[in-house]
Amino acid sequence: MTEKKTILIVDDEPDIVNLTEKFLKLGDFNTITCNNGRDAMEIVKESHNEIGLILLDIMMPGTSGYSVLKEIKTNEKYKHIIVVLFTVKSFNEDIQKGKKLGADAYLTKPFSGKELLKFVKDLLTA
Numbered sequence: 001m002t003e004k005k006t007i008l009i010v011d012d013e014p015d016i017v018n019l020t021e022k023f024l025k026l027g028d029f030n031t032i033t034c035n036n037g038r039d040a041m042e043i044v045k046e047s048h049n050e051i052g053l054i055l056l057d058i059m060m061p062g063t064s065g066y067s068v069l070k071e072i073k074t075n076e077k078y079k080h081i082i083v084v085l086f087t088v089k090s091f092n093e094d095i096q097k098g099k100k101l102g103a104d105a106y107l108t109k110p111f112s113g114k115e116l117l118k119f120v121k122d123l124l125t126a
């Protein structure tokens with residue numbers, strides 16, 4: 001399959017979204033972005049067939065990343081989507097909670113563009 005995979009980036013910090021999107025575009029990925037959990041679920045409902053992976057912030061106003069993760073992983077239509085939680089270093093509780101809810105991987109903020117691309121490519125080709 002040479003089809004481009006779309007990655008959904010969800011974070012309430014615009015700088016993180018912009019930077020992440022820039023890196024992924026350099027890696028030739030399609031991207032969709034939003035800054036809150038509610039919009040993320042709307043996008044998943046509409047575009048779940050084309051989304052290969054979601055980079056999901058945990059701490060966001062309103063619907064948290066955990067709620068989005070839970071909604072995705074408990075729905076037969078969406079649970080194939082790889083979900084990567086953005087975590088802040090040393091927040092071990094985040095990782096434990098995310099694991100229980102079905103997160104596929106964790107990416108510690110801040111990260112470099114090189115790290116991000118390798119991480120995403122490894123997950124999508126695994």
Ligand SMILES: [Mg+2]
Binds near residue numbers: 012
């Ligand atoms: Mg946040």
